Amino acid sequence: MSAIWKYISDVLKGIWTLIQGMRITGYYFFRPRLIVTQQYPENRRTLEMFERFRGEVTMPHNENNEHRCTGCGICEISCPNGSIEIITATVLLPDGKKKRIIDKHIYHLGMCSLCNLCVKNCPSDAIVMAQTFEHAVWDRTQLTKVLNRPGSKIMEGVKE
Amino acid sequence: MAFSIYDFSTLTQSIHDGLSSRLSPTGTLAMEWAIVGIVILLFVAVFGLFLVYAERKVCAFFQQRLGPMRVGPWGLVQTIADFIKLLMKELIQPARADKFLYNLAPFIVIIVTFLAISVIPFAKGLQAFDFDIGVFFVTSITAVGVIGILLAGWSSNNKYSLIGAMRSGAQIISYELSVGLSLITIVIMAGTLQLSGIVEAQRAGWFIYRGHIPAIIAFFVFVIAGTAETNRGPFDLAEAESELTAGFHTEYSGIKFAFFFLAEYVNLFIVSAMATTVFLGGWMALHVGNLEGFNHVMDLLPPVFWFFIKVFFVIFLIMWFKWTFPRLRIDQILTLEWKFLLPINLFNIILMTVIVLLGWHF
Numbered sequence: 301m302s303a304i305w306k307y308i309s310d311v312l313k314g315i316w317t318l319i320q321g322m323r324i325t326g327y328y329f330f331r332p333r334l335i336v337t338q339q340y341p342e343n344r345r346t347l348e349m350f351e352r353f354r355g356e357v358t359m360p361h362n363e364n365n366e367h368r369c370t371g372c373g374i375c376e377i378s379c380p381n382g383s384i385e386i387i388t389a390t391v392l393l394p395d396g397k398k399k400r401i402i403d404k405h406i407y408h409l410g411m412c413s414l415c416n417l418c419v420k421n422c423p424s425d426a427i428v429m430a431q432t433f434e435h436a437v438w439d440r441t442q443l444t445k446v447l448n449r450p451g452s453k454i455m456e457g458v459k460e
Numbered sequence: 461m462a463f464s465i466y467d468f469s470t471l472t473q474s475i476h477d478g479l480s481s482r483l484s485p486t487g488t489l490a491m492e493w494a495i496v497g498i499v500i501l502l503f504v505a506v507f508g509l510f511l512v513y514a515e516r517k518v519c520a521f522f523q524q525r526l527g528p529m530r531v532g533p534w535g536l537v538q539t540i541a542d543f544i545k546l547l548m549k550e551l552i553q554p555a556r557a558d559k560f561l562y563n564l565a566p567f568i569v570i571i572v573t574f575l576a577i578s579v580i581p582f583a584k585g586l587q588a589f590d591f592d593i594g595v596f597f598v599t600s601i602t603a604v605g606v607i608g609i610l611l612a613g614w615s616s617n618n619k620y621s622l623i624g625a626m627r628s629g630a631q632i633i634s635y636e637l638s639v640g641l642s643l644i645t646i647v648i649m650a651g652t653l654q655l656s657g658i659v660e661a662q663r664a665g666w667f668i669y670r671g672h673i674p675a676i677i678a679f680f681v682f683v684i685a686g687t688a689e690t691n692r693g694p695f696d697l698a699e700a701e702s703e704l705t706a707g708f709h710t711e712y713s714g715i716k717f718a719f720f721f722l723a724e725y726v727n728l729f730i731v732s733a734m735a736t737t738v739f740l741g742g743w744m745a746l747h748v749g750n751l752e753g754f755n756h757v758m759d760l761l762p763p764v765f766w767f768f769i770k771v772f773f774v775i776f777l778i779m780w781f782k783w784t785f786p787r788l789r790i791d792q793i794l795t796l797e798w799k800f801l802l803p804i805n806l807f808n809i810i811l812m813t814v815i816v817l818l819g820w821h822f
């Protein structure tokens with residue numbers, strides 16, 4: 301007798317769990333405003349990317365064309381696939397000491413896996429991830445970028 | 461030509477009279493067959509494409525997506541574009557396939573759907589063939605579809621196809637039983653196997669209401685078993701990308717694949733149409749007891765619309781199942797049928813018989 305009751309309760313429980321599932325999917329079906337799909341090219345003007353989205357590595361400059369990169373090369377070392385090349389130059393300071401400065405911070409967007417390691421490891425927070433994503437170009441040489449702008453120099457007070 | 465959307469028998473009668481005044485009886489018959497064939501062909505093509513579109517939209521909304529949006533407004537012409545693409549594709553045939561059976565299989569599958577559609581009463585007088593064994597005909601003719609699937613799997617000369625076909629076969633043949641028995645439950649009440657007769661018997665109230673508990677159980681058993689018969693999710697074992705690729709139609713491409721694909725969706729329609737006809741009153745309008753005014757308003761909507769509203773309701777229910785429930789394993793599928801649906805069904809028939817004998821139905 302107990303076997304029969306177990307059978308019946310199994311059936312009823314099964315039906316109950318199925319109804320639970322259908323309630324959840326039904327909830328979403330009848331609420332179209334919860335749809336997450338974005339109609340991309342149409343909403344291009346209003347589209348906002350998330351802060352956490354990693355589009356490409358960039359080096360912010362302030363209004364005096366100054367950046368924070370010391371040319372230490374840590375980003376180059378930490379990059380797992382060699383997407384960064386640091387070319388440094390040496391300048392002679394007025395007090396006679398030699399100083400290493402960044403000449404070219406070369407970044408190969410075409411190779412970058414956007415892993416964020418360079419940004420995390422930069423000791424002077426010189427580079428950040430931008431949220432741009434329309435990166436298609438006609439020629440791959442355009443994907444190689446020099447991040448420090450021409451004529452830019454390091455900000456005052458950035459610790460080596 | 462007298463024509464009323466409420467009663468198609470005048471239209472069909474006038475076509476018949478018009479034809480027989482010009483042609484010999486044999487010519488008339490041939491002509492009528494041709495007309496019926498073309499109408500069903502068009503219906504299958506258009507409705508099948510629409511169902512594919514509806515499925516993609518419904519699925520998208522369940523998953524908080526938008527679905528097809530690009531081709532036409534709201535992606536309405538998407539499936540037509542897909543179909544044209546399929547038509548233009550190359551027909552590839554495995555080198556060592558059994559050529560004759562391989563080419564025959566898709567036609568068996570699609571012809572079966574045509575035959576099943578031909579007995580469904582869409583509205584008063586809008587039914588190609590009105591057999592007095594309509595229910596029996598539908599259940600037996602849909603069973604023939606299994607042969608097409610088995611042949612497709614067998615003749616492709618591909619292990620995946622064969623296993624997929626065997627799975628479909630095992631599944632369809634077992635669920636055939638539940639489909640038949642749940643229909644019989646209602647036939648006990650209706651006292652006829654004729655589909656138009658069953659609809660007519662529901663003038664006083666739909667069977668799902670008049671037969672109360674056993675009819676509701678039978679309805680759900682029928683919908684579950686019907687879903688399994690059309691090889692749709694959560695019973696879509698025949699297609700398992702990771703294990704069997706596309707199952708029995710792995711080796712088919714182009715229009716032959718389209719036949720299988722279309723047949724699957726038209727079968728969905730057939731199951732829903734049968735559920736509508738047998739349980740939900742067919743093309744009868746919704747009537748509530750003695751509310752004369754309400755019943756009158758309901759009668760304003762032509763029967764053919766009523767039919768399609770109910771069919772879409774059942775189709776939506778089946779789609780809801782598909783996009784909610786996880787897939788079953790093959791042993792779970794067979795357990796569900798043989799250990800649950802079948803005993804419930806048999807018990808249900810006894811219950812229905814007792815209720816009919818004692819006159820406890822409405």
Ligand code: SF4
Nearest residue numbers: 379412413415416418
């Ligand atoms: S994000 Fe990663 S891959 Fe790209 S440049 Fe930085 S360290 Fe290299």
Ligand code: SF4
Nearest residue numbers: 369370372373375422
């Ligand atoms: S970007 Fe940062 S880590 Fe890379 S060279 Fe400049 S300061 Fe060093």
